Amino acid sequence: MLQEKASAVTDDAMTRVQPGGEAELVPDPSRLGLSTTSGVPSGNEPDQNIENIKVVLHERELWKKFHEAGTEMIITKAGRRMFPSYKVKVTGMNPKTKYILLTDIVPADDHRYKFCDNKWMVAGKAEPAMPGRLYVHPDSPATGAHWMRQLVSFQKLKLTNNHLDPFGHIILNSMHKYQPRLHIVKADENNAFGSKNTAYCTHVFHETAFISVTSYQNHKITQLKIENNPFAKGFRGSEEGDLRVSRLQGKEYPVISKNMVRQRLISSHGHLAGKLGAGVLAGHPQVLSSYQYEPGVPLSNSDPQDPLSNHFPQSRDPSLLYHCFKHRGVKFYFFADNARHLELGCKRPYLETSPAVSEEHYFRSPPSYESPLLSHPYCTEAITSREACMYSSMETESGSGAGDAEDLNAPSLNCNMWATVQPYPRYSVQTVEGVPYQPFTAHFTNTATVTSVVPHPSSSMTSRPQAEIGVYSSSTVQRGLPVIPPTSSSSSSSPVPGSRDRSTHQPLYHRKPGSPLRPHRDLSAYPAQSAMSIRDPSYQYQMGLSSAGTHWTDS
DNA sequence: TCACCTACCACCTTTGAAAGGT
DNA sequence: AACCTTTCAAAGGTGGTAGGTG
Numbered sequence A: 001m002l003q004e005k006a007s008a009v010t011d012d013a014m015t016r017v018q019p020g021g022e023a024e025l026v027p028d029p030s031r032l033g034l035s036t037t038s039g040v041p042s043g044n045e046p047d048q049n050i051e052n053i054k055v056v057l058h059e060r061e062l063w064k065k066f067h068e069a070g071t072e073m074i075i076t077k078a079g080r081r082m083f084p085s086y087k088v089k090v091t092g093m094n095p096k097t098k099y100i101l102l103t104d105i106v107p108a109d110d111h112r113y114k115f116c117d118n119k120w121m122v123a124g125k126a127e128p129a130m131p132g133r134l135y136v137h138p139d140s141p142a143t144g145a146h147w148m149r150q151l152v153s154f155q156k157l158k159l160t161n162n163h164l165d166p167f168g169h170i171i172l173n174s175m176h177k178y179q180p181r182l183h184i185v186k187a188d189e190n191n192a193f194g195s196k197n198t199a200y201c202t203h204v205f206h207e208t209a210f211i212s213v214t215s216y217q218n219h220k221i222t223q224l225k226i227e228n229n230p231f232a233k234g235f236r237g238s239e240e241g242d243l244r245v246s247r248l249q250g251k252e253y254p255v256i257s258k259n260m261v262r263q264r265l266i267s268s269h270g271h272l273a274g275k276l277g278a279g280v281l282a283g284h285p286q287v288l289s290s291y292q293y294e295p296g297v298p299l300s301n302s303d304p305q306d307p308l309s310n311h312f313p314q315s316r317d318p319s320l321l322y323h324c325f326k327h328r329g330v331k332f333y334f335f336a337d338n339a340r341h342l343e344l345g346c347k348r349p350y351l352e353t354s355p356a357v358s359e360e361h362y363f364r365s366p367p368s369y370e371s372p373l374l375s376h377p378y379c380t381e382a383i384t385s386r387e388a389c390m391y392s393s394m395e396t397e398s399g400s401g402a403g404d405a406e407d408l409n410a411p412s413l414n415c416n417m418w419a420t421v422q423p424y425p426r427y428s429v430q431t432v433e434g435v436p437y438q439p440f441t442a443h444f445t446n447t448a449t450v451t452s453v454v455p456h457p458s459s460s461m462t463s464r465p466q467a468e469i470g471v472y473s474s475s476t477v478q479r480g481l482p483v484i485p486p487t488s489s490s491s492s493s494s495p496v497p498g499s500r501d502r503s504t505h506q507p508l509y510h511r512k513p514g515s516p517l518r519p520h521r522d523l524s525a526y527p528a529q530s531a532m533s534i535r536d537p538s539y540q541y542q543m544g545l546s547s548a549g550t551h552w553t554d555s
Numbered sequence B: 001t002c003a004c005c006t007a008c009c010a011c012c013t014t015t016g017a018a019a020g021g022t
Numbered sequence C: 001a002a003c004c005t006t007t008c009a010a011a012g013g014t015g016g017t018a019g020g021t022g
Helices: A009-016 A060-069 A144-149 A219-228 A230-235 A238-248 A258-277 A286-292 A355-363 A404-409
Strands: A054-057 A072-074 A087-091 A098-116 A119-125 A133-136 A158-160 A176-186 A200-205 A210-213 A320-325 A388-392 A441-444 A449-452 A477-479 A552-554
Touching: A054 A060, A060 A219, A087 A144, A098 A144, A219 A230
Parallel strands: A072 A210, A133 A441, A388 A449
Antiparallel strands: A054 A087, A098 A119, A098 A133, A098 A176, A176 A200, A176 A210, A200 A320, A388 A441, A477 A552
């Protein structure tokens, strides 16, 4: 559902559209597995091609403010919303075509951080990636007209550090850096992924990168949250606020005024910025490789000025990675419309599966955890019509066992259950080319059942500076590029020193309900997205079509 | 000892049903 | 009867904090 209601949000969003705010091509064509028999997105109308879709981050300026300070997102066991919330304005869709919008959050690198001396510093190697989950927009699937009518908000997406989370929240590790991504999938006439012409694109807004924490580390971030989040109004400045602060601290006197804090923070921020700019967070060549194994995108943009960007090399304007592609061999099963009326009860406690096969075999076993909980799928009837389930799957193009029909008949999953859904054979996805895919479980807020898969990132893609493009959209890209090579086990990310690589992420984890969390891979074993230097403008924006034979690239 | 996590708190916004008016 | 507006209580989202954990 579009969180933004009539409230002139649409207009507002439109006014916010700006070249720099559009998504950047993501050199990761193999994140979502979508089967397709043709190399070209289906569609009879010219503007129906998914590459024509443009996405602009809403409240980009606010995001930038946070980004400059080093965005932090609280994660709790019960789940915490993101703030700023992830909202986008989409344009360029075919008004009549149905699309599915979903997001996921992938590790930005393979480091663990600590906030020391008022700045974020690498504190070691990242912990195994959490189970990958997708948050499918509640309105999905919906027509392009619907999506373009107003802002598309993912504000109800919640983050948790509970590895056994049964609510479908996105699971993250504390003190790690992450990058949210937006995926737009074109649903076929039956609203089901899996159609041979399904295409999708991925958008990444680097300013939305953040470090997950269980309690705020940077006071500036705390202040920004308080000042901008309506729910934190109670902590806002003013003398009253100061009094509240003191009250909260059990003191009879103001501890410190917000203004004072603000000034102090400003000064400290300057210091921090300087430090960061100096490379406090930078200089982590692993950036490239780190992206390799994450089910995400090659988060590679970094701005030396940005605390978080130090790991997200971005040499250009607040870019966004925009990545469109079609992938063959992978299917997204989406039965939203058809499933809206279906009960989401626990018809299926969990999907049995062989972790070894689905994860290790299909997904190159990214490092992860075996969640004991997964073996005890949470099930509840308390699901709203707005909530649905989405879970990943893989399927060989040959239809390995699970036919579409069968999938279509598969019982819908309770949104509270999907989280525990494990790659079940029938829903599993396989790549025709043998490219490992990274399936995701998703939080599908619609009463729908979705099976998603995320293929390994293709290795080759071309890109170019947004600056040159002005407005980044797939339309600016040409097809016919890189064929996603089976990155599989190959490349160990060998980041290009000093480069702002946009290596693609390797799908890391695939959770199945009922399967315990367990390491899937050796982080170091993840293929690096070639040696492309992100610094090279030509690699700034990559996108493409997978093996389907159609690849998009800048012209 | 320390870094990190959890549960709880008071305050606030959001939401949606109920009541009332047109 | 249908629709719109207003009211209000419940639900849920905040950051702060004390205490717990490893």
